[in-house]
Amino acid sequence: MYSIGDLSRRTGVKIPTIRYYEQMGLIAAPERSEGNQRRYEKSELERLAFIRHARDLGLSIDSIRDLLALSQHPERPCGEADRIASEHLATVREKIARLKKLEQELERIVACDGNHTVGDCYVIRALADHSMCENEH
Amino acid sequence: MYSIGDLSRRTGVKIPTIRYYEQMGLIAAPERSEGNQRRYEKSELERLAFIRHARDLGLSIDSIRDLLALSQHPERPCGEADRIASEHLATVREKIARLKKLEQELERIVACDGNHTVGDCYVIRALADHSMCENEH
DNA sequence: TCTATTGCTCCAGAAGCTATAGGTTTGAGG
DNA sequence: CCTCAAACCTATAGCTTCTGGAGCAATAGA
Ligand SMILES: [Zn+2]
Ligand SMILES: [Zn+2]
Ligand SMILES: [Zn+2]
Ligand SMILES: [Zn+2]
16 A cells, blocks of 8 residues: 555656546545545556656546546457547647747747847847748748 | 727737736736727737737747837847747747657557557557657656 | 654646626617 | 617636645654
């Protein structure tokens, strides 16, 4: 049996975050000690590590809840799990594409050398006028 | 004089968002009609377009507030504006780098063909075990 | 037994909006 | 002038994923 602090140390998930995950239904409400403190079994450690890893990879709480539910049924087909993962990959790729456009524009914008006045500053002028941009964003 | 709806149509910023920007101090509280409705001058149109463009480029409300304050002083040196922009560019680059790592891992993870069981699913196993990952994230 | 550490619940805040509820004003057509 | 729909008002809550604090209770080691 682990206390919430043990769990936190072993998984790197902060204590309030663990309680938050409980509230969000990612982990079950655990047994309590006589003094009402949470006492976890070893299996919760793995579950929490799974959650942490999935969060680190950017999956949403909702997706993780679904994946955890699926993982309770090892005999079922895994199409749904694969769908969640590849949809997330698509989302990540979209974000990258969008950020790259921003990067391009910002690269042009910051070409101002910083040695003149605000009135002449390319940063300020470029922000005031989107038509100076090379692509949509 | 423009109503808030006019301003919204011309800048593409939604009405509640304009009110929110007023509350956040990005635009000044405008004059009011006899019936207490907001009436804007033309200059607010440009200011709002500036804000919108800067938001589209991912700048924070705080940064935008600073940039707007700077732009009121065209005779001052522009080093601060340039610093804000290049710091933001650095942030964007960090995000891209991080997302690319995620993309790599997710690409490997979704290599599962979806035609077997959850128990054998690479997606599920990879999420359960970060040591299967090739880099930190 | 004493006390430092850890844990409890509840609540608020961060970022940048967005939506809803319940009411008032405006402006165009009749 | 009158009516009525559209637009506007304020205030508040919700979204997402945590994070931190207040105020108090339990636990564990010396
Ligand atoms: Zn400059
Ligand atoms: Zn632009
Ligand atoms: Zn699979
Ligand atoms: Zn990993």
